[in-house]
Amino acid sequence: MSKTLFDKVWDAHIVKQVDDGPDVLYIDRHYIHEVTSPQAFAGLEKRGLTVLRPERIVATADHNVPTLDQHLPIRNELSRLQVETLITNCRKHGIGLYGLNHPYQGIVHVIGPELGFTLPGLTIVCGDSHTSTHGAFGCVAFGIGTSEVEMVLASQCIMQPKPKSMRISISNRLGKGVTAKDLVLYVISKLSAGGGTGHFIEFAGEAIRALSMEERMTICNMSIEMGARGGMIAPDETTFSYVKSREFAPKGAEFDSAVEAWKQLKSDEDALFGQEFTFDASDIAPMITYGTNPGMGIKISSAIPDEDEVLPNDRKGLGKALAYMNFERGKPIAGTSVNYVFVGSCTNGRIEDIREFAGFVKGKKKAANVTAWIVPGSKQVEKQAEEEGLLRILEDAGFALRQPGCSACLAMNDDIIPSGEYCVSTSNRNFEGRQGPGARTLLASPLTAAAAAVTGRITDPRTFL
Amino acid sequence: MPEKLNIIESTACPLPVENIDTDQIIPARFLKATKREGFGENLFRDWRYNADGSTREDFVLNHKKYSGKILVAGRNFGCGSSREHAAWAIYDYGFSVVVSSFFADIFRNNSLNNGLLPVQVSDSFLQILLTAIQAEPETEIRIDLEKQTISIGETGQSESFGISSFKKLCLMNGYDDIDFLVSLKDEIHVFEEKTGRC
Secondary structure, eight states: OOOOHHHHHHHTTEEEEOTTSOEEEEOSEEEEOTTTSHHHHHHHHHTTOOOSOGGGEEEEOOTTOOSSOTTSOOSSHHHHHHHHHHHHHHHHHTOEEEOTTSTTOBOHHHHHHHTTOOOTTOEEEESSGGGGGGGGGTOEEEEOOHHHHHHHHHHSEEEEOOOEEEEEEEESOOOTTOOHHHHHHHHHHHHOTTTTTTEEEEEESHHHHTSOHHHHHHHHHGGGGGTOSEEEOOOOHHHHHHHTTOTTSOOHHHHHHHHHHHTTOSOOTTOOOSEEEEEEGGGOOOEEEOSSSTTOEEETTSBOOOGGGSOHHHHTTHHHHHHHHTOOTTSBSTTOBOOEEEEOHHHHOSHHHHHHHHHHHTTOOOOTTOEEEEOOSBHHHHHHHHHTTHHHHHHHTTOOBOOSSOGGGTTOSSOOOOTTOEEEESSSOOOTTTTSTTOEEEEOOHHHHHHHHHHSBOOOGGGGO | OOOOOOEEEEOEEEEOOSSOBHHHHSOGGGOOOSSSSOGGGGTTHHHHBOTTSOBOTTSGGGOTTOOSSEEEEOSSBTBSOOOTHHHHHHHHHTOSEEEESOBOHHHHHHHHTTTOEEEEOOHHHHHHHHHHHHHOTTOOEEEETTTTEEEETTTOOEEEOOOOHHHHHHHHHTOOHHHHHHTTHHHHHHHHHHTTOO
């Protein structure tokens, strides 16, 4: 029988099928961090269980760490305790930890691929919804809750009903100044914040094939913002050359034979998907969100929509969202004054994102009204930015690079956008209060963030290109 | 281990907002704990309280007329992050059931793993339910897990809801997945050997 890419990877990991129940799925990689793991380890100990396969777990501290002065003890007592608890748990159970001040520390979804832990065809879970990022390599990767983290610690398996499949094909190529972030915000604005629920989405088509791995990760990362369990892209030469020579990836003959197996990871030509959608890349323009869920996105040249212009799902909530965001129906969004810009997160905190931002601001100056937080996704991204001369470009334009962490994406640390302020943010969620109580998030690409940072307003980056 | 669930009869709190995300249920700044308990205090924190800590009288949990073990909310409940703290907070506050016409996947799993029952009903039944509760806050709602039905006290209007028989068995007996998975140790080991994983 014909199979989708998703079927192939999922089915190869089934340990047992439970009648009218979930599949018992074997997990190849388990990523953990300080916020969603402590209760799982505590639960394990309470039951008198141990970690079954510590060598399959990779740990880092990211959600709750400061992005300045990381060499100093964490000031917030609760944050410090969480990070220390992770260290204790990893030591006790023999788990590899890339914690604060380690040269490989960073956002879990940035370091996994960067270090070669994420490889095509694996099953990957993490107590974080953006685990979908790793689907860019043709992995079945999804976010789980803490009870499920405990299950995987104890058994290296998880119980999940098999999701349905969906394919989203993007024909043609993206235009100049239009990025992968715009592509995914566009798709979410068409299918809504719940449009992918219950599904694994395969992204396909010419526009997807033309993307780099960093861009593909941005797309799969945001598939959860449609409610999907995960996103996937079939591995190809772009994938193999990214993976090759990564520290923990297979080497030499082992790599070559792995590539042969990875080449099989694609949907059969006649495979059937539960749902199929096709979009044209030439219709996609720089996007920005105006509301309080990631489906509330518009082209940056558009006006704030009215009830009859939004998806049926968002109609009832539009008034509440616009009141929170202080936007008026019918008014253009471009030109809105912005005092905060955030570049970073597991969505857009990779080296290409920093490169894109730096390339744009080169030779320009940060607008006086703007506070910009540029947060690399990992220590390696930070190092590379310095080696490539990006740091110098940023500094010359009046920007500084902070230290790696999730930062203002979820504002668990001190990186909090003040109440009432707009923030053009390269992160993934524009929920009420996500970046701090009362903060108003405008999701966009690193290029659009750069345009806002130098003009102090919402600006179409293409006007500078 | 979660408590056993079967029949729940209670009044309910109506929250007719769609796309309620986990950042509203429990904002990230309250996720710093290393224990499972105590999150109920900050459930819907920024909707329940003003910045100065005073209560917001316009929010349903602060209305004296509404109470009970059942939360009835709009479509796409629990979207966003995977934080299980959202399910813990709702349970810790005192709810045993969340009724909505659509649940986000991870939230649904997290709830089921904590003895919090997600009951998915049709959009039309959700409307009937919300209208009944808002018209008469004393309305008793009855949920029968074994029969998989939800019914409205006075009128007797009812609808059935879906749940996998495995999860139903777990909830009704207070079992959890970990006990089951650990019992599969030998099969897991066979899988690892067969697929060259050890």
